[in-house]
Amino acid sequence: MFDVESNWTVRSVGSIEVNDIKSYYSDITAGDLDADGVDEIIISYSPTLTALTQPITVRAYSAAGDLLAGTTVDSIRGVEVAAGDLDFDGAAEIVVGEGAFREQNNFNSSVRVFEYDAVKSELADTGVNFNAFDGQQVYGVRVATGLLVSE
Numbered sequence: 675m676f677d678v679e680s681n682w683t684v685r686s687v688g689s690i691e692v693n694d695i696k697s698y699y700s701d702i703t704a705g706d707l708d709a710d711g712v713d714e715i716i717i718s719y720s721p722t723l724t725a726l727t728q729p730i731t732v733r734a735y736s737a738a739g740d741l742l743a744g745t746t747v748d749s750i751r752g753v754e755v756a757a758g759d760l761d762f763d764g765a766a767e768i769v770v771g772e773g774a775f776r777e778q779n780n781f782n783s784s785v786r787v788f789e790y791d792a793v794k795s796e797l798a799d800t801g802v803n804f805n806a807f808d809g810q811q812v813y814g815v816r817v818a819t820g821l822l823v824s825e
């Protein structure tokens with residue numbers, strides 16, 4: 675929050691509880707998933723600490739903390755999340771990057787993209803799925819979004 679009189683101030687606007695179980699390797703970001711001008715909160719978390727592939731939860735919450743939609747993606751211990759309007763339709767997509775862990779001899783830098791379907795209340799897989807560093811021995815990939823060219 676920016677106050678002209680006193681410069682920058684930071685205040686809490688509340689908190690949300692995203693899960694009631696132990697969480698490992700969480701990530702969080704924000705983006706306007708439904709193009710209404712207000713960002714939603716996107717989180718990911720891994721429910722268990724394991725060395726094997728498991729379903730990792732990705733959820734979208736309203737700014738007020740209401741759960742809007744969720745999905746799972748297969749990963750070892752967690753995934754990174756970012757949000758940005760990749761196709762210029764006004765609504766942000768969710769970019770999911772493989773977390774910094776791997777199974778033995780299974781290097782992975784997968785990047786997957788999801789979009790929020792407000793009618794179905796789900797995070798839909800867009801079909802975009804690629805390895806950022808195909809063929810290289812890497813431990814996951816961090817993701818970010820940004821407008822690199824003008825519209």
Ligand SMILES: [Ca+2]
Nearest residue numbers: 706708710712
């Ligand atoms: Ca929104």
Ligand SMILES: [Ca+2]
Nearest residue numbers: 759761763765
């Ligand atoms: Ca979009």
